[in-house]
Amino acid sequence: MNQTQDNRSISLADVLTARERLRSSIYYSPCPHSQMLSALTGQQIYLKLENLQMTGSFKERGALNRIALLTPQEASRGVVAASAGNHAQGVAYHATARGIRAIIVMPLPTPLVKVTATRNFGAEVILHGANYDEACEEATRICTEQNMTFIHPFDDPAVMAGQGTIGLELLEQIPQLEAVVVPIGGGGLIGGIACAIKELRPEVRIIGVQTSRLPSMVMAIEQRHPVTIDPATTIADGIAVRRAGDVTFPMVQQYVDEIVTVDEDEIASSILMLLEREKTLAEGAGATALAALLQHKTSLKGAHTAVLVCGGNIDVTLLSRIIERGLVQDGRLIMLRIHLLDKPGALSDLTRLIASHRANIVNTLYNRAYYGVNLGDTVIDITMETRGREQVAELLAALTAEGYKHSRVL
Template identity: 65%
Template sequence: MATHTPHRPAASVTLESIEQARARIRADVYFSPCNHSHSISKIAGQRVYLKLENLQMTGSFKERGALNKILTLSNDEKQRGVIAASAGNHAQGVSFHATRHGIRARIVMPMMTPLVKVNATRGYGAEVILHGADYDEAYEEACRLAALEGLVFIHPFDDPQVIAGQGTIALELLEQAPDMEAVVVPIGGGGLISGIACALKSLRPDIRVIGVQAARMPSMQSALQAHKAVTIDSNTTIADGIAVRRSGDLTVHLVESYVDELVVAEEEEIASGILTLLEREKTLAEGAGAAAVAALLHHKTSLKNEKTVALVCGGNIDVSLLARIIQRGLAKDGRLVRLQIHLSDRPGSLHQLTRLLTVHQANIVELHHDRTYYGVNLGDTMIDVTLEARGEEQIQQILHGLRQEGYRHERIV
């Protein structure tokens, strides 16, 4: 939990700079909707509104800060060109808006950046350099190239103009949900929550601001404990957009000043948030984009029944990862089940099994017939079958039917 002092200034990020940023960028960014979610409110047990920043042109809020920074560059800086380091969303924002304004852009991205983000960044016009195992290594390379080639470095979160651009979301929220009582925001390096919290606490100090980090990369949590930015060990997370080993020096100060609470979300909780948004809200969110919703769905915050806005801050998810999340989600909900079933290796055995599955109205998705592996006896065979089901009740009926017919079987979890 961070201690906040609502009117304490922090460096050059102020309400005035955020209001100036809004005037500067408002013609070029989408005024994203903020609508009530009945389904998520019911699961979370409180009134939840979703601010859909995943609907921005580049698929995330990041273009707000990138554009504000680009529009404040001098003519000399524009001529030199810009460079950034990013796991994807900041990269796309810089690439898109720099190209629109005739500015040469180079982006250094970690080697493991999802292909969808790499291709999109190139498609918006920037030169992409893949370097390093994580954001921090990409950042070091971008700084080296900036110094070597005289490029202007656009930091993804620890820059006053970038933070002010992200803070424009708060001004929109005050118009869209003036009676809101809390805002839940994903945290990576801290630029988004810093700008939002600065604006909200300056205008409405009664609104609670809560940050959510991936449990595997809690760099801001570590920074708050040390009262300064610290570098934590690298780890993998499906929330790659907030996978930052070291928060910003400026953002730590802002979070300490303005943010009320900081929580973490586990991988399975974030995956559940992605699937819930997709299925219930028809909204595509990446891991980082679903972190705030995940925290509410799994009751990670101290909120009870406040009117709460959750930031869905990005939607640039790799389709192969999305497919895996959907499959695992269906399995957890009892709508997909995998069984290994022993059969005698004689004509008609498979037909009898499929007839039993038909009686229980189970749809076969995948079936593998093996006589050699799985430790089966000679004269036996093993069927590895994946079934679609309506839920856990139907699965239990199928398992009961198999037992009644004498089939040896195992449910693969």
């Protein structure tokens, strides 16, 4: 394919040069084949484990490539970045390692684990704004005020070229590669990877995945230019970008074959699948690519497919909620609201029925005053662990057969 002529974008040569520049400082992350995920998706799945990088994310590739291009004068003045976490850690780690001052502006809701890690890597952290856009405005102000260099998390050719080195590794690790599935936020990761792969192997399909809460690149492709969409919250905070990059958009438009979206429950289920079955910890953004395949959202059929697990920096309290949500999505944690006669032995009869179907009760809540309960009756909310949807269906059928009025709460 023809290389782009836009001097603000990148070419294959830029990615190849970036690789030589980063070779001694960036971990060559593994890309193992997953027999279990292959069986579930009907494809040959290979997981590119960028969550194993020093800072827990692919972001340090682009950050380091940009830092390595600083002039001595720029390096002496220091760098500034705005980030919800992963880019922040990449800039902090590699700037500090080279004796360069780094100021990172992070949104106020940034998970504590990412704030702490960024500080531990040596950066000065400023918490400002409700979202990335507000943090970025503050970072730009500081940059101008102190005459520092701003390192954008995605909309920078050097950053994009650094991320593109993943594409070169994939071609080496999977000789029979037919497709790559990549999460999309602002487009720096997929733009770099797509450029590297398509210029060398144009037949390889490049599939992007966004959260349905913030489909900024989908909207940009539809309208043929970047647009700013309304803010929203998502567990995939690493790709919570309201506007596609002006530099990255042409690359995505030129090289990416398909973009799909996944919802919050699908992402949660993917995180749980990676943790439970693959023993791999992924943050929300890091699990979106796999979520698209598990939910059969793409047009891929039976292909040798690389899936980017692009980050693993997740707050443990959020992880606990995601695990619970994933269990609900998989049908392994349910809450039922069941009507009972308010008489001795009624609860015992109910729990005996539940036990006979091997469901495990983890919480109960009685209520006589709400939900339109008749006098002489009561309602109980029961949260149970099950083996999955098939067992749930059997239990619901048994409750109906025994005359229990019931409804699914979650």
